[in-house]
Amino acid sequence: MDAHQGDIYWVDIPSDQTQGSEQSGRRPFIVVSRDAVNKTLRTVVVVPMSTNVDQQPPYRILIPVAEITKDVLCTSQLTLSVAKTD
Numbered sequence: 001m002d003a004h005q006g007d008i009y010w011v012d013i014p015s016d017q018t019q020g021s022e023q024s025g026r027r028p029f030i031v032v033s034r035d036a037v038n039k040t041l042r043t044v045v046v047v048p049m050s051t052n053v054d055q056q057p058p059y060r061i062l063i064p065v066a067e068i069t070k071d072v073l074c075t076s077q078l079t080l081s082v083a084k085t086d
Contacts, residue, residue: 003044007031008068011046023048023084030063030083048084056082 003009008030015024031038033045053062061083068078 003031003038004035005031005033008049049081050084051079051081053080053082057086059085061085
């Protein structure tokens with residue numbers, strides 16, 4: 001699979017593998033690692049996304065709807081989101 005910086009993937013995270021306020025369930029994750037790293041090291045760094053954008057800390061990255069590319073199979077409505085870098 002070819003992952004590129006900015007790509008968004010849905011990931012299923014079992015709730016029995018999380019603790020506290022860690023994300024679980026089916027969640028969108030955005031690829032933040034550079035394409036050269038993804039290709040050379042075959043390692044992809046991702047962060048979870050959320051549509052809960054109210055009162056976000058400064059270290060979360062706002063992602064406007066206009067910047068999100070909708071996959072042809074996606075049936076969800078796109079909304080303003082944040083990348084949860086914490």
